[in-house]
Amino acid sequence: MGGKCPHRRVKKRRYSHKTFRLAKFLVKGDDAVYDELKKPEGERVALPLDEDLPGMGQYYCMHCDRYFADVTVRDDHFKTKRHKKRLKTMAGPKPHTQLDADLAAGMGMPDNGPKLMSM
Template sequence: VKMGSAQRHKAKKGHNMKAPKKRAALARFLNRHIDQVWKDVRADPEKEEANGIRADAALPRTSKQPVDEDLPGMGQYYCIETGRWFINKQALEQHKKSRFYKMRVKELKGAKPHCQRDAEAAVGLGVDNGPKLGRAPASQPQNMALEQ
């Protein structure tokens, strides 16, 4: 800049580079994690309910599902091992030939995957909410607790 002349515009900032990283971080938690999929693969679909990430997520454990217009392919083409829906049968078959699918299947054949609850239990940390307050023990009726 020459002396005495004003700067015409500010230099560009790098804010637009944050968006892809943020999107990837959010997407990481929208998909099912390996420990959740491990339970889905081993669970009996008739006996147990699917526990989804969200309360409204009825996650399939079989390929036959009711029609859902909000999902790709009307919710008919679901890969249990990766927890993804596909638009048609060809896309699902192509996915099952992919490296990601084969690695996931190999990973699911092994031991139970690590989860945070197991790690905390290993070092002695657990959920301890303490004794329930404001209630008499279940064995004694309320009026007997007041007399003592």
């Protein structure tokens, strides 16, 4: 047999591990989080107890849309580079929505021109 040995094959990754991990974190609905952040304090509801969420759903980072097990973990999260980057992103202009994407692709509402007078 010629060529390479079969036991020396190396499987090539499609994405680097860091890129995949970061992409998975940033995929969340930015437009929904942005809308929630722009609500006045009076419209926001208190967090209900939920047994399925970490920390019974009481320790929540609104900017990152993540729940934490306890206060110390959440406070440590507030000091991370990821959270600070997310704060900066959410303080900027409104993220794009699906409607924006449809309009940019020319798939918005049809423009049939002005309506003509009927006789």
